[in-house]
Amino acid sequence: MAPDTREPVRILGGGLMGLALAHQLARQGRTVEVLSRRRSEAAGFVAAGMLAPHAEGLSGDLLALGQASLARIPDWVAQIEADSGLRCGLRPCGIVVPFATAAERDVYPTAAWGDALDRTGLERELPGIGPGWQAGLLFRQDGQIDNRRRLMRALERACVNLGVRFQEGVEVLELLAADGALQGVRVRNAEGDLHTLAGGSAVLCSGAWSAQLLPQLPIFPVKGQMLSLQAPRDALQRVIFGPGTYLVPREDGLVVVGATSEREAGFTEGLTPFGQRQLQAGIAALLPEASQWPPMERWWGFRPCTPDEGPLLGAGPLQGLWLACGHHRNGVLLAAITADLVSGAMAGQLSAVASQQLAAFHWHRFQRT
Numbered sequence: 001m002a003p004d005t006r007e008p009v010r011i012l013g014g015g016l017m018g019l020a021l022a023h024q025l026a027r028q029g030r031t032v033e034v035l036s037r038r039r040s041e042a043a044g045f046v047a048a049g050m051l052a053p054h055a056e057g058l059s060g061d062l063l064a065l066g067q068a069s070l071a072r073i074p075d076w077v078a079q080i081e082a083d084s085g086l087r088c089g090l091r092p093c094g095i096v097v098p099f100a101t102a103a104e105r106d107v108y109p110t111a112a113w114g115d116a117l118d119r120t121g122l123e124r125e126l127p128g129i130g131p132g133w134q135a136g137l138l139f140r141q142d143g144q145i146d147n148r149r150r151l152m153r154a155l156e157r158a159c160v161n162l163g164v165r166f167q168e169g170v171e172v173l174e175l176l177a178a179d180g181a182l183q184g185v186r187v188r189n190a191e192g193d194l195h196t197l198a199g200g201s202a203v204l205c206s207g208a209w210s211a212q213l214l215p216q217l218p219i220f221p222v223k224g225q226m227l228s229l230q231a232p233r234d235a236l237q238r239v240i241f242g243p244g245t246y247l248v249p250r251e252d253g254l255v256v257v258g259a260t261s262e263r264e265a266g267f268t269e270g271l272t273p274f275g276q277r278q279l280q281a282g283i284a285a286l287l288p289e290a291s292q293w294p295p296m297e298r299w300w301g302f303r304p305c306t307p308d309e310g311p312l313l314g315a316g317p318l319q320g321l322w323l324a325c326g327h328h329r330n331g332v333l334l335a336a337i338t339a340d341l342v343s344g345a346m347a348g349q350l351s352a353v354a355s356q357q358l359a360a361f362h363w364h365r366f367q368r369t
């Protein structure tokens, strides 16, 4: 059956994927409504904003998806900036991954995409790098975007300018279905009133909380704690991506430091002394002088993880329900391609290549065994 592109679309979750989808669908002329429980809890406001398919050492379909998204990001950002009138803070600054030995460097999964560095090369790219690092890989094509302060706001403004309707403080409690098709959602608004909203077209963008609405999705939270430091301007030019800790220098000298990866924490909120000590130790090992830079802010959030750490994209288990969730630690990188693929599938307009990309991330892959 051909998709009805006149039907309004409801976006369930107003985080990064929700905004990216709402923007793309509104550009296609769809009527879009975003239901958002709590804007501030979105991982889109937590992330470091690295665009790092190579530095992350991805492989297989996920690497290909990340590379496709990286290639798409400059045009995607230009469109958001045109639609919002705001800058997104895209910075193609390159990312350096340091290693204790050249042997470790040479077996890194994405080594073929980087420039091999020895100790002299490392010191040139990262003046002041700690003494424990003797080799590195420079991924010139990787970079960063200022998601926390710029991208999320620009996306919101672009959506508003395109007529997207936002409902903040509205929690989706239940998906309503009949004969395998979505019929609507049950919600509780900020005043505590319960309502049924009818409608047969929605995209699940509820991040780490997605399985609360669809328990058959294998999505679970991986907590991450972060902090930022005020560095002297231009003290650091490239992102340093160490094991367990990374430093991401924004244009104005703020350095974002991340991140713990806590699978046992569930949805436990808050900072922990252990997590913050872990980050301090990482900073001291990577760039000793950064231990002296004053901390400005500390925060945490929840990555939406799946067993293979790849997202769930495309048609969902109910007719009319689409999935854009489970992006784990690469959601900022993957937002551009996610918006393209999922909105394209909803319109029934995907190239053969795009259909293949989407098929690799269908939720059914977890039901094969």
Ligand SMILES: Cc1cc2nc3c(=O)[nH]c(=O)nc-3n(C[C@H](O)[C@H](O)[C@H](O)COP(=O)(O)OP(=O)(O)OC[C@H]3O[C@@H](n4cnc5c(N)ncnc54)[C@H](O)[C@@H]3O)c2cc1C
Pocket: 012, 013, 014, 015, 016, 017, 018, 035, 036, 037, 038, 039, 040, 041, 042, 043, 044, 045, 046, 047, 048, 049, 050, 051, 052, 170, 171, 172, 173, 205, 206, 207, 208, 209, 210, 213, 223, 224, 225, 226, 258, 259, 300, 301, 302, 303, 304, 324, 325, 326, 327, 328, 329, 330, 331, 332, 333, 334
């Ligand atoms: C510490 C940390 C560092 C990261 N660093 C990077 C990085 O450097 N690069 C990168 O590419 N990615 C990074 N990520 C990953 C990235 O932030 C996520 O993959 C991405 O934000 C996921 O987007 P999302 O829209 O699925 O979820 P979110 O942005 O979390 O949004 C989900 C939204 O859904 C809402 N919601 C949930 N349930 C309901 C409900 N029942 N009803 C209504 N609304 C609901 C929530 O309130 C929330 O606002 C990082 C993540 C973390 C936590």
